[in-house]
Amino acid sequence: MIPAAPVKNLDVARRLGARRRFMDKLVRLLCIAAMLAGLFFLASILFTLLWRGIPALDLHVFTTEFQPTTYGDDTALRGGLxxxxxxxxxxxxxxxxxxxxxxxxxxxxxxxxxxxxxxxxxxxxxxxxxxxxxxxxxxxxxxxxxxxxxxxxxxxxxxxxxxxxxxxxxxxxxxxxxxxxxxxxxxxxxxxxxxxxxxxxxxxxxxxxxxxxxxxxxxxxxxxxxxxxxxxxxxxxxxxxxxxxxxxxxxxxxxxxxxxxxxxxxxxxxxxxxxxxxxxxxxxxxxxxxxxxxxx
Amino acid sequence: MSQAVIGADAPPAPTGRKTAGRLGDSIFEWLCRGAGILVLLILGAIILTLFIGGLPAFQAFGFQFLWSTAWNPVEGRENYGAFISIFGTVVSSVLAIIFAVPVAFGIAFFLTELAPEWLKRPIGTAIELLAAVPSIIFGMWGLFVLVPFVQQHIQLSFGETLGELPLIGFLFASNSFTGTSLFAAALVLAIMILPFIAATMRDVFSQVPPVFKESAYGLGATRWEVVRNVVLPYTRISVVGGIMLGLGRALGETMAVTFVIGNANRLATSLFDPSTTIASVVAMEFPESLMGSLKQSSLLALGFLLFVISFLVLAASRYLLRSRLKA
Missing domain, CATH: 1.10.3720.10 (MetI-like)
Known part of the structure; x- marks a missing residue:
């Protein structure tokens, strides 16, 4: 007797293929999200630095030493670095x-x-x-x-x-x-x-x-x-x-x-x-x- | 007479220049070797000075120092223990690894398999620049950007949902609402070690022989299946080595953690409780401790323990990555 050839069930194959493709797509999307997250952290750090650092950035910072806080007193000498x-x-x-x-x-x-x-x-x-x-x-x-x-x-x-x-x-x-x-x-x-x-x-x-x-x-x-x-x-x-x-x-x-x-x-x-x-x-x-x- | 005999009879007389060359050679070689020995001596001296400095604390508290949760600087009742900061160090670093590894893997997968050629270099450079940002900048960014975010968004929603769970709910519920917490520290650490792990993974992924991957593709495997069944099994030892390298960095990270962990000398029971780590307790308390005091000695003893822990992790990492280093 000839052993029966494995039956090809097209439906099962199709569903399996769809699942594998879906999995692949999902992981690829997650990887792109991970990459964007990494870039986002760098961008967020740089943006925060520029946003908060530029207001006090002038020549004065480079030419003055530390001064105690001048908060609320506009006439006092501002400190520098x-x-x-x-x-x-x-x-x-x-x-x-x-x-x-x-x-x-x-x-x-x-x-x-x-x-x-x-x-x-x-x-x-x-x-x-x-x-x-x-x-x-x-x-x-x-x-x-x-x-x-x-x-x-x-x-x-x-x-x-x-x-x-x-x-x-x-x-x-x-x-x-x-x-x-x-x-x-x-x-x-x-x-x-x-x-x-x-x-x-x-x-x-x-x-x-x-x-x-x-x-x-x-x-x-x-x-x-x-x-x-x-x-x-x-x-x-x-x-x-x-x-x-x-x-x-x-x-x-x-x-x-x-x-x-x-x-x-x-x-x-x-x-x-x-x-x-x-x-x-x-x-x-x-x-x-x-x-x-x-x-x- | 044959030439061989001439050669044997008259060995070339050493000329002035040749001896100078030989003398120069041995001086230079010993200079190089001396510098190498100096590196060994530096490591030995670090271990020795930390141990000697911590000796009074070890003698005063014995092995109890390791699991004591005391931290009492009041004169006369001084009592110091390492457990709180060891606990904070290990928990924040392990959490950081849990946060960072999937993202790092995604970045490495993207850079080796998915990204178009023109995009690989700029994104790779950007990730490497993230590694170059000084620790204190991560600390400031963490304190002024990440901590408010954790406080206003993550902690509340976690507390209201996961915090209500039986048995594990206490991990997410906290009485501290400042946002400076173990969780914030783990997040900052995760972002800091992300580029190190991603770079190692990218390097080892790109060392997989293309023919392996091509055979899998030829059988109809998808990209994810190739990475899961071919690339990861081929590189798993180096991947673990890269993760250990990240862990080693996280354990000793100081300034970023000091800014966001809250520096509380009590045992954290919740992710959102403030805590402390060995490195941050040393940074906070060492500069103002009195020379030769028991407190200073306890901090040095903590430093010695941190050195032992991170040395073991870094040595393991290097052992696992040795095949990559040779390639």
């Missing part, structure tokens, strides 16, 4: 200057000397953990290491905390970029009799330059908005200070303090500060990405 901008610039520049060479050397070690060694793997692992470690813990660490022995908050403590955050960012991009360099280039340079350090300094760094610069830019963007570690290290200051040995203000800290002050005029200045920080950070990010893209 000069002290915070100065403090942020000093701390970010110094932290970048300290953190970048260390990160660069570590990235070089991982890519050129220790691709598969045990020490290299340990360093790579620890650097990746530091990259995502809670930044407030780095603040606590520097507090114990610098602030406690010095007996008070200081700009230099803030600089060191930020430098610790810079290192893993630079390590990651440096290693990635150096690994993209073809080995034939290294062999060609070594074949000419150049010592390895010259090969790295004069050829590899040059070939990976735009990637390394991208890493440094991303690191600057990251520390420019850091608040938590500075709260425990440089703490904040209401006047312009160039003294690394005493407490120093910074934009994120000034924003934090004035946003929580409860006075509408100080909150308005906090929004202006937030606008400045965000536009700066996003501009640096876009610059870093374009730099990497044009390199191809």
């Amino acid at each position: 000069m002290h915070a901008i100065t403090g942020s610039l000093i701390q970010v520049v110094l932290a970048t200057l300290i953190g970048t060479p260390i990160g660069l050397l570590v990235g070089t070690y991982l890519a050129e000397y220790a691709r598969a060694s045990a020490l290299g793997n340990a360093v790579r692992f620890v650097s990746d953990v530091l990259l995502s470690a809670p930044s407030i813990l780095i603040g606590l660490f520097i507090y114990q290491l610098i602030v406690l022995p010095m007996g008070g908050f200081s700009g230099i403590a803030g600089v060191l905390a930020l430098a610790v955050i810079v290192i893993p960012v630079v390590v990651r991009t440096t290693e990635d970029m150096l690994q993209l360099i073809p080995n034939t280039l290294r062999e060609a340079v070594m074949g000419l009799g150049a010592p390895k350090w010259k090969m790295i300094m004069l050829v590899c760094y040059k070939a990976a330059m735009s990637g390394i610069v991208t890493g440094v830019l991303l690191a600057i963007a990251r520390i420019a908005g850091e608040t938590a570690p500075l709260l425990l290290t440089s703490f904040g200051n209401n006047v312009n200070s160039f003294n690394l040995g005493s407490a120093m203000s910074s934009l994120p800290i000034a924003i934090y303090q004035q946003a929580n002050s409860g006075f509408p005029d100080l909150i308005a200045i906090a929004w202006t500060g937030a606008l400045i920080v965000t536009l700066g950070v996003l501009a640096i990010n876009v610059a870093a990405r374009t730099l990497l893209k044009t390199r191809g």
Whole structure:
């Protein structure tokens, strides 16, 4: 006897097909909704910043230090953010200057000397953990290491905390970029009799330059908005200070303090500060990405 | 004489330049290695300083520190425990993951399978820029935009509907109507970690060999079926790694949470109760605590616990993502 061929039930097939198509369409719609939600959050943040930050944005903000609230008194001197901008610039520049060479050397070690060694793997692992470690813990660490022995908050403590955050960012991009360099280039340079350090300094760094610069830019963007570690290290200051040995203000800290002050005029200045920080950070990010893209 | 013998007889005498090169080489190599060791030392020093700083608190309270809900800074009756802030940290982060993962998956699916080519880059960049927005900005936005929204719309409707449910109703009913709550913190955290999870998922999804997907399409599978039955099984380990990375970030997030969680040192029983996390209690109370006080030591001990928790999560994440890192 011939076994009966499976009966094709067209009706069942059609209903199943309709259900599968419906499911597909539903998930695709939900995905588009998810994407729109992501864009909506970014747009909402940017819109809120512009809406609330622009009213107090003028030259005055850049040229005046903190002033107590002038709420209800139109004749009093309005405060600004000069002290915070100065403090942020000093701390970010110094932290970048300290953190970048260390990160660069570590990235070089991982890519050129220790691709598969045990020490290299340990360093790579620890650097990746530091990259995502809670930044407030780095603040606590520097507090114990610098602030406690010095007996008070200081700009230099803030600089060191930020430098610790810079290192893993630079390590990651440096290693990635150096690994993209073809080995034939290294062999060609070594074949000419150049010592390895010259090969790295004069050829590899040059070939990976735009990637390394991208890493440094991303690191600057990251520390420019850091608040938590500075709260425990440089703490904040209401006047312009160039003294690394005493407490120093910074934009994120000034924003934090004035946003929580409860006075509408100080909150308005906090929004202006937030606008400045965000536009700066996003501009640096876009610059870093374009730099990497044009390199191809 | 054969050439081989000449070579053996007269090894090239080291010239001045060559020794300089060799010296330069070992100096540079040791510089690089030293920098690498410095990174290890920094991590070791972080663990050590946090532990030493927290030691007086550990000694004063013993293991009870871990599950004690006390937080009493009154002199003479000082008593500190970690449970409230550990609870707030874990609950807000896990809720954030629950909120963020479906949306992140949707974005990654959209970017790898659905979006037309010209749309992929701008949307990908926009999502990455969301990751670059500083934490304090999320905090301000959360406090001035999201918290009022939660207070006026979500909390009331949840309280009136789900809050009436038997057994689980208490999770949604709260006596606090400020809007600053565990729920608001979880929402802000979800938005902050969304781009990290989405970017990881997008990267691993695009690494699935096209031939796998094409065979499924060839059998008549829809796009959803391809992602569900081919892409997700192929990438699930890395997807979990990406989620762990997001969790690691959420656990240690400080400023955004500090703005919206309400910073209340009592155990939250409802999603809409104010609460606190380890990171935000450190940010709020550490700068004004006295040097060397028991309170400061307790906060350092909390920092040590946070470090242990996030280290474990980040290490797990990196272990799961290792195949992606090699590729």
